Amino acid sequence: MKQAIKAARAAELIPDGSTLLIGGFMGVGSPHRLIDAIVARGTKDLTVVANDTAMPGRGIGKLVTAGAISRVVASHIGLNPETQQKMISGEIDVDLVPQGTLVERIRAAGVGLGGILTPTGLGTMVEEGKQIITVKGQDFLLEEPIHADFALIAAHQADYVGNLEYSLTAHNFNPIMALAGETVIAEPQTIVPVGVISPDSVKTPGILVDHLLERQPDGS
Amino acid sequence: MEAKEIIARRVAQEIEPDSLVNLGIGLPSMVANYLPKEVNVFFQAENGVIGLGSRPPEGMEDPDLTDAGGGFVTAVPGAASIDSAMSFGLIRGGHLDMTVLGGLQVDERGYLANWMVPGKMVPGMGGAMDLVAGAKHVIVAMVHTAKGKPKILHECTLPLTAQRRVSLIVTEMAVIEPTEDGLVLKEMGPDVTIDDIISSTEASLIVRGDVPKMRL
Numbered sequence: 001m002k003q004a005i006k007a008a009r010a011a012e013l014i015p016d017g018s019t020l021l022i023g024g025f026m027g028v029g030s031p032h033r034l035i036d037a038i039v040a041r042g043t044k045d046l047t048v049v050a051n052d053t054a055m056p057g058r059g060i061g062k063l064v065t066a067g068a069i070s071r072v073v074a075s076h077i078g079l080n081p082e083t084q085q086k087m088i089s090g091e092i093d094v095d096l097v098p099q100g101t102l103v104e105r106i107r108a109a110g111v112g113l114g115g116i117l118t119p120t121g122l123g124t125m126v127e128e129g130k131q132i133i134t135v136k137g138q139d140f141l142l143e144e145p146i147h148a149d150f151a152l153i154a155a156h157q158a159d160y161v162g163n164l165e166y167s168l169t170a171h172n173f174n175p176i177m178a179l180a181g182e183t184v185i186a187e188p189q190t191i192v193p194v195g196v197i198s199p200d201s202v203k204t205p206g207i208l209v210d211h212l213l214e215r216q217p218d219g220s
Numbered sequence: 221m222e223a224k225e226i227i228a229r230r231v232a233q234e235i236e237p238d239s240l241v242n243l244g245i246g247l248p249s250m251v252a253n254y255l256p257k258e259v260n261v262f263f264q265a266e267n268g269v270i271g272l273g274s275r276p277p278e279g280m281e282d283p284d285l286t287d288a289g290g291g292f293v294t295a296v297p298g299a300a301s302i303d304s305a306m307s308f309g310l311i312r313g314g315h316l317d318m319t320v321l322g323g324l325q326v327d328e329r330g331y332l333a334n335w336m337v338p339g340k341m342v343p344g345m346g347g348a349m350d351l352v353a354g355a356k357h358v359i360v361a362m363v364h365t366a367k368g369k370p371k372i373l374h375e376c377t378l379p380l381t382a383q384r385r386v387s388l389i390v391t392e393m394a395v396i397e398p399t400e401d402g403l404v405l406k407e408m409g410p411d412v413t414i415d416d417i418i419s420s421t422e423a424s425l426i427v428r429g430d431v432p433k434m435r436l
Contacts, residue, residue, distance in 0.1 A: 025267040025304075026290035028283065051304070052344070078343025079290065087342070096342075099266065100308030100350035107305055120312065120353045123383025126345075156284070168295070169268040170284040171303040203303075 001160045001194070002206070004214045010185050011037035013211070014150055019047040021106060021151040021177040026052055026079060027059035029170030031154040031187035033213060035059060039066045047071040049106065049146055051099060051173055053083040064092070073146065075099035098126060101143050103176055109145035110179025116143050151181025155204070158188035159197050162206030171203070178204040187213040221436070223363050223392035226409055229254045229436045231320055231361050231390050239317035240264055240310070242351060245289040248320040248361050262296075264316065266307050266347040271299025288347070308347070312354040319355035321348060323362040323389070325376045328423045330385030330398025332360055333378035345381065352382035364391035370422040372396070372403070393417050395434065402426050407434045 011034065014020070024030025038046075039062050046069050053074060054061040063069050064083050071093045077083040086092040097105070104116045117140035121127055131142040153174045156167035164186055166174060178184050186209045221229075224247050232254035235241055242264045243249045252274075255261060263272040265287040272287060273294035281292040295301070302310075310316055325333040332352060335345040352358050365371060372389065389396040394417045395407035404426045408417060410433065418425060 025288075026286070028267070028286050028290070052346075074344060076344035076346040078346070084342065096344045098345050098349040099304070099347040100312055100354075103304040103308055118312065120350045120382075122353070124349065124380045126349065166301075166303075167284040168282065168301045169265065169286055171268050171301055173304050175303045176305050 002162050002209070002212045004160075004191060004212045007033040007037035007187075007213055008040070010034055010211055010213055011041045011043065013183065013185070014038060014043055016043055017045045018150055019049065019148040021148045021173070021181050022048055022050040022060055023152065023154050023172060023174035023177050024050060024054065024059055025169065025172040027054040027061070029154050029166070029172050029174055030054065030059035031152045031185075031213075032059060033216070034152050034185060034187050035062055038068060039063060043068055045070045047073070049073040049148055051102065052076040053080045055079045056082050067091075071095070073097060073102070075102050101126075103173060105143050105146045106173070106180045107176045109147045110176065113145065115145060117141070118143055146180070147182070148180060149182050151177040151184045153178050153184060153186040153204070155186055155188045156190075157197060158186060158191050158212055159194045159206070160191065160212070161194055162186065162209030162212055163197050163202040164188065164204035164206075164209065165197055165201050166203050175203045178208050183210045184208055185211045185213065189216045191215045221410065224250060226392040226434070226436060227361050227363070227390055230395060230434050231359055234359060234388065235259065235261055235318065237261070240270065240315065242266060242311070242316055242319040242355065244319070244321040247322055249289075251320055251361070264307070264310065265293070266311065266351070268302050268304065268307055269293075269295055269299060270302060271296045273299070308350050311347070311350050314354065314356060316351070316355045318357040318359065319351040320359045320361050321351065323360040323371065325371050325373055325378050326360055326386065326389050326398075327373050327376045328402050329375070330403070331376055331383065332358070332381045332386050333376040334381050336379055338379065348381050352384055352386070357388070358384070358386040360386050360389045362389075362391060364393040365420050370420055373422045374424075393420060396425065404428065405431050407432055409434055410436065
């Protein structure tokens with residue numbers, strides 16, 4: 001069983017210079033209270049691996065504004081002009097990865113694979129510096145796993161075992177990232193008694209979750 | 221009729237009943253407005269839903285239900301929510317029947333460039349590279365020229381999205397099919413002549429016999 005902790009306590013676990021996997025797609029399904037707590041603590045020099053950097057004032061966008069990030073690995077930064085400015089000024093190093101490749105590289109790290117072979121990116125800038133492997137006459141790019149110190153996960157509902165259930169398009173990268181962080185911190189909207197979530201509904205088994213954030217306070 | 225409406229109406233005719241279709245943000249998303257009601261299509265939003273519905277009425281938005289542009293949407297009866305690995309597994313694995321994307325440039329090989337302008341616009345490729353590499357049919361829906369300059373070129377000067385010949389290019393002026401022999405002019409838009417199309421296109425076009433007008 002896991003005792004739920006406050007967001008500020010969770011943020012203290014994350015040292016400067018950490019690599020974070022952060023769930024979410026343009027802020028939908030991002031761990032917002034955890035992000036706020038990291039901003040409040042003033043953590044620096046983070047590498048953030050996420051689908052995107054949302055927009056200024058929302059989700060990962062707040063980490064960008066706070067100057068908490070030195071490196072971003074993402075598929076899209078187009079809706080956050082601040083990330084683009086900081087990339088051009090050299091404050092943030094940005095590595096752009098096709099979305100389907102990004103999720104599989106994270107998954108590879110989480111499930112013990114040495115990499116993935118994908119046709120995506122062949123013949124494009126993404127191919128540069130990568131090994132091309134031919135299998136049964138078809139070319140693929142070898143893409144390496146992405147490991148991280150922490151995975152920050154947003155979930156719809158948790159129980160005190162840490163089992164997680166997700167909602168609609170707030171799944172996105174979360175269930176995959178929960179496999180791949182050395183330490184996994186989950187931020188559920190609600191926490192229910194053990195047994196309430198049907199085993200069939202559990203998308204992330206609680207054994208993967210190291211820390212559970214308190215349920216969302218009323219009215220927020 | 222406005223250019224974008226011509227394009228959206230014409231692309232809608234390409235959509236097969238009972239197929240899984242991914243529409244890009246912007247112009248491509250307008251295609252859904254012109255589908256005949258009896259055509260049952262599942263739309264995929266790559267952020268995690270199969271069975272994307274229309275915008276919800278005001279006050280009925282669900283913060284956990286958005287499209288790939290981040291806008292609030294609904295899900296149709298029979299919809300499924302999926303994570304990003306499943307979503308891109310469907311795309312890469314050949315389960316997506318069609319994707320409709322915008323384009324910056326397309327060339328004589330049928331290669332598409334639509335994700336960056338070096339030094340100017342670097343938004344990231346998002347899901348575009350996976351979609352173009354993986355979808356069964358790739359339709360490029362774009363206006364024919366940009367500020368009077370051709371977008372259909374001998375060879376793309378912008379970074380490619382994939383090394384794959386797209387299935388069809390639909391603009392307000394023309395429907396063009398990239399083939400092994402080159403770009404074949406299949407249809408003309410309303411109010412244009414073949415000469416208009418050729419002078420607005422840098423790439424060589426193959427014109428075989430009478431080219432019909434789009435039926436919109």
